[in-house]
Amino acid sequence: MDANAKILVVGDVRGRFKQLFNRVEAVNKKAGPFEICCCVGDFFGADEQNEELIAYKNGFKHITVPTYILGPNKKADNKHFEDLDDGEICTNLTYLGKRGVYTLSSGVKIAYLSGVEAAGDNAGEHEFTKADVQAVRNSCLVSKSCATDYRGVDVLLTSQWPYGLQEKENAKASKLISYLCREIKPRYHFCAINGTAYECPPFRIPKDLTTQFELCTRFISLADVGNATKSKYIYALSLKPVDKARLLDLVQKTTDEIDCPFIGLDFEGAIRKNETSENQQFFYDMDSGNNRKRRGEGGNREKRPRIMHIEQDNCWFCLSSDQVEKHLIITIGERFYLALAKGPINSHHILILSTKHVPCAAQLSNEEWEELDKFKNALRKYFKSLGQVVCFTERHYMTSHLVIDVLSLEDGYAWKIKHSFEDKAEEFNFELETLPPLTSQSMLPERGPYFLAELPDDSTLLTRQMKHFPMHFARDVFCAENLLNCDEKVNWKECLLEKEEEIQYVQDFRKGFAPFDFTDDDD
Structure with a gap:
């Protein structure tokens, strides 16, 4: 007792x-x-x-x-x-x-x-x-x-x-x-x-x-x-x-x-x-x-445990904030933008972020959801042109701003991804529910923390068992031996790049993504 x-x-x-x-x-x-x-x-x-x-x-x-x-x-x-x-x-x-x-x-x-x-x-x-x-x-x-x-x-x-x-x-x-x-x-x-x-x-x-x-x-x-x-x-x-x-x-x-x-x-x-x-x-x-x-x-x-303050001016991700590292930005839409992940696993590891302070995808408006979906589809087409598949993950837990991690793998690894998520979830003692393709914010928990992963086969994995949820769960999965085999990169703080390297990664990704970038349509 x-x-x-x-x-x-x-x-x-x-x-x-x-x-x-x-x-x-x-x-x-x-x-x-x-x-x-x-x-x-x-x-x-x-x-x-x-x-x-x-x-x-x-x-x-x-x-x-x-x-x-x-x-x-x-x-x-x-x-x-x-x-x-x-x-x-x-x-x-x-x-x-x-x-x-x-x-x-x-x-x-x-x-x-x-x-x-x-x-x-x-x-x-x-x-x-x-x-x-x-x-x-x-x-x-x-x-x-x-x-x-x-x-x-x-x-x-x-x-x-x-x-x-x-x-x-x-x-x-x-x-x-x-x-x-x-x-x-x-x-x-x-x-x-x-x-x-x-x-x-x-x-x-x-x-x-x-x-x-x-x-x-x-x-x-x-x-x-x-x-x-x-x-x-x-x-x-x-x-x-x-x-x-x-x-x-x-x-x-x-x-x-x-x-x-x-x-x-x-x-x-x-x-x-x-x-x-x-x-x-x-x-x-x-x-x-x-x-x-x-x-x-x-x-x-x-x-100490993390303590959350809801202060848009100090948010790392709101475009209006002075805290945003502008050199990481790849392209900007009306409601979302793409940026290189801080401490990326590889040069194709990026983030989809809301331009304004939105806590999670479950709270998006229909217009915001529509643009988010356009970014995802554009990224799917881009990675397909490279012979890769892509996975999108969101952790609405211990974070104040909507952040969607984007990670790609060689097409031959696609069948392993779901098994890897389920095995890692079992290791951390929680279950992942399998849902159909994520087509609307109404499919997400209306309230409370959650984690989700959208897989290359269009299925979605979701859990609300967030007590003691591992902060690096998605990176744990992708860095595992049966996928990217780079356990040393599980913690993003161990993968920080020099600013010059980050700028080069952004320029390279921007150049490759350009044919699929719909944000330039009105230029």
């Missing part, structure tokens, strides 16, 4: 680092080991107070429990979060980031949102906006496997309070945080920054389109570390991850519950109506932009 995960949560530190880490060490010795310590509220204090951290940065003193902090809550503190190397402040002390979902090795899911609510859409480093809140919500909903089975997350960390609790004492509460809490349904919600230690009775968030269960939330505000009144500033949790917990434990009611404080709140102005759970268009997005690493107790590094 899986043991419960042990977590510590601490309120405003405000430069009292020695007191904090001594207290955490004592609690860890007595009741640990704790997997993580999370700090909400203001972590840094006045400049002279922050000098206590120097001994930890220099290695003269040690932090015994991996500690993660939220970002600044006022403009003056922004300076402390500049130029951090992967968020690391020192050994075992890490800045989580502005927003996201952090999954511990135990399986515990921690959603977090740094800062205070901005007055408008233009936020400073110490503020969050509607877009930040929506991004956290969408990242939490990524784990849903069907429309009504969402179980919530284990912990929500914010510095600012949600609106609806003790408004008289807390005039700076945020309706955006109330909305976020209602949508993602955390088992525990921790806050700080107003100096109050407060724990209200548990309340139950009503079921909605994301879940058929009425899930319970416990709200806890923590006081400052070392406060004069000795109010509670550290909280210990021992819990089984929500995905491993018995459903009965999640829905069982207690005698001291109160009504949900967010029922009846008007979110107009904070969140537009079509941005709530009343709308069934969810994004299943996790951004690699904040893919940092955390340092464990022995100094060993573990990879």
